[in-house]
Amino acid sequence: MTREKTVAVVGAGLAGSLLTCYLARRGYTVTMYERRPDPRTGKVERGRSINLALSERGLDALRRIGLDRSVMADALPMRGRMIHPVEGEPGFQPYSSDGERAINSISRGALNNALLEAATALPGVTAHFDHRLTGLDPKTGEMRFDTPHGVVEAQADVVIGTDGFSSAVRGQLLAHTGLTESLDFLEHGYKELTIPARDGEFAMDPGALHIWPRGASMMIALPNPDRSFTCTLFWPTGGTDAFASLSSPAAIEQHFARVYPDVIELAPNLVDDYLHNPVGVLGTVRCSPWHAYGRVGLLGDAAHAIVPFYGQGANCAFEDVVELDRILDETGDDWDRALPEFEARRRENTEAIAQMALDNFVEMRDKVASPVFQAQKKVEHALERALPGRYVSRYELVSFSTTPYAQVQQRVRRQQRLLAAAAGAAVLAAGALAAFAFRKGTGR
Ligand code: FAD
Structure with missing residues (x-):
């Protein structure tokens, strides 16, 4: 018609x-x-x-x-985050409790x-x-x-x-x-960098979204079909700890060697990319x-x-x-x-x-690297497995469902309240048990 x-x-x-x-x-x-x-x-x-x-x-x-x-x-499906610390090996965190669900x-x-x-x-x-x-x-x-x-x-x-x-x-x-x-502009802007294919293969795991969480700054990398990765560096646009603070090739190399040491080897065109790619605004x-x-x-x-x-x-x-x-x-x-x-x-x-x-x-630039956050994610996934359909994480609801975003927010708040109440009840029960055992032990 x-x-x-x-x-x-x-x-x-x-x-x-x-x-x-x-x-x-x-x-x-x-x-x-x-x-x-x-x-x-x-x-x-x-x-x-x-x-x-x-x-x-x-x-x-x-x-x-x-x-x-x-x-x-x-x-290319990405089933979780690969967190790159300043020192040590990268660690994988699945997005879903079964480790199968992927963003693309x-x-x-x-x-x-x-x-x-x-x-x-x-x-x-x-x-x-x-x-x-x-x-x-x-x-x-x-x-x-x-x-x-x-x-x-x-x-x-x-x-x-x-x-x-x-x-x-x-x-x-x-x-x-x-x-x-x-229009609320973020203090952080972004710049694109590239990790090319190495000997025709991916230089990192292509099944993950790679994150370098560094507090004030953060870099992410997503895989491409040509076996390269497109990286996005998020950093404040002005100030001393910011894009504007690096203008010479030596300064760029020194900064990356200190903050993103594994990237130096992975990104041979780093200096050229950094000097010539524009800084985009976010808001x-x-x-x-x-x-x-x-x-x-x-x-x-x-x-x-x-x-x-x-x-x-x-x-x-x-x-x-x-x-x-x-x-x-x-x-x-x-x-x-x-x-x-x-x-x-x-x-x-x-x-x-x-x-x-x-x-x-x-969460991405700070928390993902912390052991507490990683433990919380494991507990969350255990809850999702134990209470299928009844406890669903915020990430899962946002990325793997079409539940309206406002309902996601409300549901996550409700789940958090229930969890806090359950944790409180567990603490009370443990306290009561301990008191009972103590009384039994002392005969009181
Ligand atoms: P746009 O894609 O911006 O398209 C607007 C179009 O309008 C453009 O083609 C432009 O040339 C044209 N135009 C502008 N002005 C005029 C004019 N005066 N006359 C005629 N044409 C005009 N979203 C995700 O879902 N997943 C992600 O992982 C993700 N990552 C992102 C990473 C970064 C760094 C950024 C900046 C954004 C990301 N986004 C992501 C957001 C996503 O890019 C945007 O939300 C999406 O592109 C919005 O689509 P749009 O068509 O509304 O606007």
């Missing part, structure tokens, strides 16, 4: 291309506008290749439209290309690259784009901004409607409302960018697409009702994952 309304999707990144697939399948005529050249024909920017951990929420969105198998063909390392570029390929193969879809949105009238849906050939104007019945962290559509809603926003975007006049909406990072420490930004954006599709089903494609309903259902969930992602930064 072809629908009367035309939709413009601004930003053909991960969320935009998946959303286009869903909308085109509903029968909409969809035009995608992307500020960058077509990534299927161009080169990836240096230091911006980032691979992603795709987990159940993202997979669920792909599965619903039959894209999971093709997209996941090149993904996938190239952002390959994922984007596969989704674009799927979207543009559908009837009714047109994609315009090198089109940067610079103007939007939210009342009429009239848009203006800067292109290499000058300014281009277009109009659509519905305009969805999937243009990421620094969304221009959000900027236009800020300028023309009552939208308010807050949380909060704004409201995500829609205007029943015809303009925001989705994905444009509405609610989060920090990457739970590996959920793209997963959450894909979940947005599924929810919007469900609401269009329920409302009979009444966008006037669907856009506010979308925000009403998603907001508490995106706020919950934003907070959990911030909390997980502390």
Whole structure:
């Protein structure tokens, strides 16, 4: 069925291309506008290749439209964290109690290309690259784009901004409607480094997400199908213990030899990567409302960018697409009702994952290395095995289920209260037993 309304999707990144697939399948005529050249024909920017951990929420969105198998063909499962201490051997911590469940390392570029390929193969879809949105009238849906050939104007019945962290559509809603926003930048930025294949093989275990937790800084590495690893170094952008503090090759080598000693040998291009790859910023975007006049909406990072420490930004954006599709089903494609309903259902969930992602930064850069944390994880997995389905860890609920994020937070709080009460009762019982034994022993 072809629908009367035309939709413009601004930003053909991960969320935009998946959303286009869903909308085109509903029968909409969809035009995608992307500020960058077509990534299927161009080169990836240096230091911006980032691979992603795709987990159940993202997979669920792909599965619903039959894209999971093709997209996941090149993904590499990671069944746990490999913690690299400053001294000594790395240690493996499984993500799930059975040690089997995995998150999947996938190239952002390959994922984007596969989704674009799927979207543009559908009837009714047109994609315009090198089109940067610079103007939007939210009342009429009239848009203006800067292109290499000058300014281009277009109009659509519905305009969805999937243009990421620094969304221009959000900027236009800020300028023309009552939208308010807050951008909380993290003190830490990130830089990409590479651990290439060694003699054609992976230089580390490809079945794990590698973490170098160092308190003030942290590095992670995810495997790639070409047997290399993409590393992301998280460090404050300014100050003495920060990216800005290293500017010479000698200083970079000395720093890594002291803080990440095993990486020196694994990353022969370390100095070149460090000097030439850009430092990206990280932060949380909060704004409201995500829609205007029943015809303009925001989705994905444009509405609610989060920090990457739970590996959920793209997963959450894909979940947005599924929810919007469900609401269009329920409302009979009444966008006037669907856009506010979308925000009403998603907001508490995106706020919950934003907070959990911030909390997980502390866990990843600090706690994972501590023996207490490792013991806690073992107890948690033992509980999961002893009480299947009744005790489920936060990591498991976030990464291996589609339980709404807000419910995950509530359930984890409830479990923690029960555990504290059970631990308290166990301490009381042990005390009573000891007192009884003492009285028996002394005859009192
Ligand atoms: P984007 O992917 O940013 O896409 C926005 C698109 O809009 C881009 O193509 C851009 O060029 C285009 N655009 C921007 N402005 C305009 C304009 N004016 N006109 C037209 N087009 C425009 N998420 C995970 O799920 N798992 C992970 O492991 C993970 N790791 C991450 C690691 C790092 C270091 C970072 C920074 C993020 C990570 N994320 C991860 C988050 C994930 O990358 C984002 O949440 C996801 O890309 C959001 O998708 P999006 O389509 O909303 O935005």
